[in-house]
Amino acid sequence: MRVKLKFKKIVDEFQLDLVERDSISGKGMVIDSIFQNNVSVSFTHTNNKITIQPKYPFAGIEYTYTIKYSGIPKDGLIIGENIHGDRTFFGDNWPNRAHNWFPCVDHPSDKATVEYLIKAPDHYQVIANGYQLEETNITADLKQFHWKTTVPIPTKVMVIGIAQFAVQNIGETHHVPVSTWVYPQTKEQGFYDFSIAKKILAFFIENIGEYPYQKLANVQSRTRFGGMENAGVIFYFEKSVTGKQEHEDLIAHEIAHQWFGNSATEIDWPHVWLSEGFATYLTDLYVLEKKGAAAFQERIQNERKTVLNFFKRKQTPVVDTRTTNYMQLLNANSYQKGAWVLHMLRNELGDETFWKGIRTYYQKYKSKNASTADFRNVMEEVSGKKLAVFFEQWLFKTGHPILKTNWIYHSNKVRLIVDQMQETAFDFPLDLELIYADGSSEIKTINVLYKSAPFVIETTGTVKDIKLDPNTQLLFELADK
């Protein structure tokens, strides 16, 4: 493998991640040699890190390190039989399992372009990130494949897939070719299931901006996840193929990641909601567009339930700097609460400003990295509103408002007390639906700011009931009486 890099300043040594072979399992990698351009360099390989002493490094000049290594990957490149008993090879790197099979800086902030030269027996097909440069018959039964990306991507989404595939090119949308790669045994079902990808891709291009990669391939695979958003080459779980188009929302989620997560990438793991919360809410907005308000409401209500249930088990903020087991960050905070933060932001700013902010954030951070503060800055600039309190309370604090209300009605006035039962007060608008004695209703909005506050609301008739948050716009729960 060749690694190209530049030194920003002169260093005595630098490190790359690569899992080393352990004598018990026999799995892991052994390095044979490392060359800097054509000169052998000394290195050590311990604690799954390669430490390389460069020869005469100058700042700002590109060096190529050729690392010759071999072994059986412990993880990251999943080799084995698929559901049909055929041998397959699938990269599955999230969060930082890439360095099980290639040397890299295995962190989302260190992006690179990548090229794969793969020799495989000719009964296999090979798919990877980027576009295909070459497919050559080397011998009667051996082929060489060459795939290459033109834009930098994080290691978590750098993959190859080698298997017996049925491949269908389903045409282009906005000049992006879309294809389906499924196991040949169930090709009709698979081709049908993934044929919806084109319209999903079109929706996101039209709403977010140009697609970051050269192609979109949807691939049946052995990923451990439901779907894994690998850049331009999305891997789905084996049993996603049913012939019933059951996974439209999963496909939408993974396609949304191409912009958020893959291209505009979180700067570090605690900010992973910028990836998962975005993919979740953009899927909700896709559903809103394609299936209407009722389907959308149902999704966000379910997402709110998931957040409230998760909070009963675990009290951590969305931006969680303490969890070091990154798999545990794939939780309701990153997905559903992240989605709810965007939902409340959209209600706060209005649909048009919200989408403008999403587009602006993408344009500013595409192929780069961003933090939660970077996203906030963009949304503040676009909307002209101060969002410090909003971001702080919903993303950096644990929990959500737990509300208790008491009210009385007397001569065209409702006197209402709102108590926030959680530890610290939140600041939020609250919609109240006043249900009148004649069956009509009216929505009034109050701004809740303190732990306990009284409100007087003018009404146009006799109020017989009040419904909180009738349009599902606030992440909250009702206190037990």
Ligand SMILES: [Zn+2]
């Ligand atoms: Zn995701």
